[in-house]
Amino acid sequence: MRADIVVFDGADDLDVVGPYEVLGLAGRAGQGVTVRLVCLDGPRTVTTAGGLPLPAADWAPQEADVVIVPGGGYARSETSGIRAELDSGRLPAALAAAARPGLVLASVCTGAMLLAAAGLLTGRACTTHHRAVEDLVAAGGRHVDARVVDDGDLVTAGGITSGLDLAIWLIERYRGAQAAALVQQVLEYERREPLWRSGDPVASGAAR
Structure with a gap:
């Protein structure tokens, strides 16, 4: 599994x-x-946002199995971050162009x-930070109240720390439960639930 974090x-x-840490650990563990x-x-x-400099390679989604956003x-409202990317429109356009069979967008x-x-996300099961749920629904998403929502070629996670849970789930999905368990053991972290997968029932009031 190759994952690119844009x-x-x-x-x-x-x-x-x-x-990045979760997926990198899985890679180092073979x-x-x-x-x-x-x-x-x-x-x-x-x-x-915190001032951490990160070296990034060139955008090449055609080479990835998963692209994480x-x-x-x-x-x-700032000159950088999500709002700036939305105003620019370049990254949303690149994501739209990247979508293809076999690529999971997360x-x-x-x-x-x-x-x-x-x-x-139009008509798709998805989640986000709780403060952005209304905007997500207004944009056409079908919000599911879960930590990680796996709707096939679309996997979303709600909340800042949910990136850990998202990555562990992706390891389980692609490499199996044993690989995910190994990573959790090394990290001394257990993936938070709930996980919702396409085909699972949605509890009353859990989606809108």
Whole structure:
């Protein structure tokens, strides 16, 4: 499994570093997982919301099995972060163009709003940070109240720390429960539930 995490200036630190650490650990443990950071204008150094410099490679979604989109900066109007990416429109357009059979698009927290802007969440089961749920629904998404929502070629996670849970689930989905268990043991972290998968019943009031 090859995963690309697409980064941009103002992305939330943990949205990026959480899944990067989980997936990287799986790779180092010989579980057949590779992960890298990419950006539209790569290769270059991207600066997170917390000021962390991250070297990113060039955008090449055709080479990935999974593309993960972090959030960050959605609640604020700034010159970087989700709001700036939405205003620019370049990243949503690139995500829309990247969609193809065999590629899973995933998001952490408000990264879902970039997928929504790309037109990829319309009518789809998905989740995001609780403060952005109304906007997600207004953009056409079908919100499911779960930690991670797996709707086939679309996997979304709600909340900043949910990037850990998203990545562990992706390891289980692609490499099996044993690989995911190994990663959790090394991290001393247990994936938080609930996990919702396509075909699962949705409890009353859990989706809108």
